[in-house]
Amino acid sequence: MKLLDNWKNAFDRLEAEGMAVLQEVETDVTSFLDRLKQHLIENPEPVFAVLRRVQPILFVKNTAVVTRFEDVQEVLSRDDVFQVTYKDKMEVVAGGSNFFLGMQNSADYERDHSHMLTVIRREDIPQQVAPFVAATAESLVAASGGRIDVVGQLSRIVPTRWIAAYFGCPWPSDEDLATWSTAAFQYLFTDIDDDPAVAAAARDASAKTRAWLDTSIRNRKAQPSQSGTPQPDDVLGRCLALQNAGVPGMDDSTIRTNLLGLFVGAIPTTSKCCTQALDELLKRPADLAKAQDAAASNNDTLLADYVFEALRFNPNNPVVVRLSVQDYTLAKGTMRETLIPKGASVVAATQSAMFDDRFVDSPNEIRAGRPPYLYMHFGYGLHTCFGQYINRVQIPGILKPLLKRKNLRRAVGDAGQLTYSGPFPSTMTVQFD
16 A cells, blocks of 8 residues: 555656756747747748748638739739728727728728818928928937937837827827827827737827827817817817818718828837937948948938838838638739638738849849839839828938938947837937037
8 A cells, every 4th residue: 555655646746847848948949939929020021021922821720921023912902802990990090980001992991081181281392391390300410419329219209200290289288199099099009919909009199099099189170160260270270271161071070080090000110210320320330330421411312212221121000910701812823822812811921022023123122213103112002102202202301411421330239229119110229529
C-alpha cells in the first residue's frame, strides 16, 4: 500500500511538473506569435513581397489577402461586390446617423458627398489651406528652439487648428480635438479586435465632438439674426447658406454628421502621415538631403514627390478591408483567379500594390517623379479619401519648414525614435541648427 502511495505521489509530481513545462512552452509560443504579429503590423512589406510572387491572392479562414496592383484596384473598384463595413460603428460615432464614408453607392451617398464637395472646394487649397498650413507650421518650428516633438508640437497641432478655422468651429483646445478625433478614428477603422476600452473611449469622444459641433452650428445660426451680417465664407457658413436656400439634406443634424465624419479623418491620419514620412526620410540621409534641397528651393512639387515616396514605406493604412456581398471570381482569366465567396473578408493590401514591380520600377528605392496613379495612400475607388487633394498639399506643407532647417536630425537616444500609442505615432523628437 505504501509502495502504491509512493508511485502515486511520484506521478502527481511528474504531472505537475509536466503541466508547468507545458504552460511555459505555451507562454513562449504565445509570446512569439504576439511578437510576430506585431512585426507584421509594423513591417508587412517583406511578407507582401513573398505573397505577390507565390500566392498573390491568399484565401484562408474566409479571408482573402490581395497583394498585386491590378487585383487590389479590382477589389476597390467593385464597390457593389466588396463593400465597406463601417456603418454600425459610424452610427455609434455620429449618434445614430451614417456618414457617407460608411455608405454604399446610393442616392444618400451621392447627395452628402456632393454637398461636401460644394462646401469644401479645390480652389480653397491655394487660397486658404496652403497659406494657413505654411504659416502655422513655420511659427511652431520657429518657436521650438531647435528641438521639436514632431507629433505633439507640429503634426497634430497644424491640422487641428486648420480644421477648426476652415470649418468655422472655434476649438476648445488643440489637445481636445486631437484626442477626440484619434479615439473615434481608432474605433472606426483600426480596432479589429473590438476592444471594449476603445469603444468606450470613442463613445465619450464622439459625444463631446457632437456637442462641440452642435454648439458651433447653434451659435453660428444665431449670428445673422443679431447683426444682419452674412455668414462667413467657411465650411459651416457654406453649409448654412445651402440650408437657407432650402437644399434637401442640409438640416442641422446632417450638417453635423458630415462635419464630424470629415473631422475624424482629418487630424490623426495627417499627423501619422507626416511623422511616418519624416521617419522614413531620416532613415535615408541621401533622400533626406534631396527633400531638404526641394524644400529650401521652394520646389513644392518635388518636395511632395519625396514625402509621398517615403510614405510608401510606412503608409497610414497598409491595407483596406472590405466585405464580399456575393460570390465573385477575382483576377478572372489569369493563373491566380480565385473565387471569393459571399461573406468573406477581403484585405486589399494597398501598400503591397505600391511595391508591385510589375507596375512600380525599382520599388525599394525612393524616386521622385513617379506617376500619381501608382500611389494608393488615399485608397482607390468610391471611398478614396475625401481630403486627398488637401492632404497632397497639407502633409508636405507641414513638414516643409522643418525640412528647411539645417542639420535636421533625430534627437539623441529614445527621444529621437518614432513611438506609438495604439495605431498612431505618439512622439518623435528631432533637432536642427
